[in-house]
Amino acid sequence: MHIVKRVLVTGGAGFLGAHLCERLLNDGCDVLCVDNFFTGAKSNVAHLIGNPNFEIIRHDVTFPLYLEIDEIYNLACPASPIHYQHDPVQTTKTSVHGAINMLGLAKRTGAKIFQASTSEVYGDPEVHPQPESYVGSVNPIGPRSCYDEGKRCAETLFFDYYRQHKVSIKVARIFNTYGPKMHPNDGRVVSNFITQALMDNPITIYGDGSQTRSFCYVDDLIDGFIILMNSADEVTGPINLGNPVEFSIRELAERVIELTGSGSEIIFKPLPGDDPKQRKPDITKAKELGWEPVIQLDKGLVSTIDYFKTLDLEYIFKK
Template sequence: MSVTSKRILVTGGAGFLGSHLCERLLNEGNDVLCVDNYFTGRRTNVAHLLDNPRFEIMRHDVTFPLYVEVDEIYNLACPASPIHYQHDPVQTTKTSVHGAINMLGLAKRLRAKILQASTSEVYGDPHVHPQTEDYWGNVNPIGFRSCYDEGKRCAETLFFDYHRQHKLKIKVARIFNTYGPRMHPQDGRVVSNFIMQALAGEPITIYGEGNQTRSFCFVSDLIDGLIRLMNTPDDFTGPVNLGNPVEMTIRELAENIIALTGSKSELIFEPLPHDDPTQRKPDITLARAKLGWEPDVPLKHGLEATIAYFARLRDEIASGAIADPRILREGAR
């Protein structure tokens, strides 16, 4: 073991982002404890890590206290797609708020550094474009998305209060749309939705007229940003935006995916969901200055890797090698 290796806890470690983070931290020679309650995370995401003697996995819900010994904590636990976080909105808020309290309490006891995976959703449907970290946001506190948006905003409040009151070493990352292999095929996010529909030759569902914009960051770039943030000097807390500043419309994304898959899918249009943001684009000036970070995986290359992953997944489902991932909890469809 390297003398510089650390014992690192990753909550939500069997999820999309968490599994990639666990893998990267192990590759850097650290001991990694992956904690997940498998609400949206999947054991298959970390199956390839189970034989690594430096990797440990624990089934646990962060809304309950956790007693372990670690040097650093990455708090990623929370369902992050609308279809999942709206399935049980009360539990989503509890995961963000009680989970933050429990992980901050653990960090306080251990005097450990802790990173909060916050979200661009703290900006709501923004009146400022692109979004900078000093923008306070435009969030509906009583809407269908509020369990996630306000839960994450409250978690940020808790992190900064623990920092001011208890001198805790904190880092806060505001994560913008991220995509890549290991996304859940039925998570309701635009990239996974479009790819699965295109691969099946089904119509691609666009909400509204498809003019709303998003900025898509490939998962390896995002993980690099999280680790760089964790390794900054203790006096830098963030929040810091992590995302790709290249903006595109939802319709343009659909057309790109159709072209890359060679699909015959047509576009169909449905009403825009309530409180769906019309614009999303991070200003990453702070990340460039403080982390020396910006994404470098082109959208075409990232989509090709993601399409290949979902194509393999479809083949494995068709062959019976794995269970159909669409068999989710009743109501979480």
């Protein structure tokens, strides 16, 4: 008899969570989506609600959850500066209390648990590209610290539960990811540029635009999640998941203008505090597991632009 795997996805109505829920359902899993809808949206998973293998629960992971499950993907946490700085204390609690509660659930049920960590644990890196062995250069008291240090503490908890309680863990450090279902007003560079271009507003670059980022398309990233979760028990991570191809911020702005056919001009503003100059993953370890991104930036941008065209941007930005 085929046993259906019961999988819990916290933050399941968010950008990455919704894509992951869809993928797990396609893979034949029974999916429990948990979200408090602070940044997640019901519209991201509305099309899944009729599926008999899909359930959605409104719940905040800073409170314990009692379920019977086989696997947990812990994605709950606002991930863009504009959202995680809105209530920084709650952001830290989501990362830390959320990790404790989900690890406790994994310990009780014997579930395997995946942590969506972040390249932000490296801070403003002094090593380029960043390997998993790099311990980072992070400001513990800056405006981004609620997220950066919250995620660092969550990693600490995961490895302590692994060592102390033998919980089966998988930790992924996620680099910039983009694609359909991104929040249009999350203040991230890809969504900023696309919404500005589609509305023919000036495209805002902070700094001189020479700072670089690497952009991973969401489908590639979700493949990485699944490969890491299904890897051998001794593979705990952390594993970098991201696209190692670098683009300058100015280059991204020019591509978006070209692909949208926009008449937007580019304007420059001062760089905000603690903003890293460059960020690029060393994905040697991920490649050893059989993963690397395959979707080119232009192809991914076209899909993302098509998604943003379906939204009422004038209404969203008027609110």
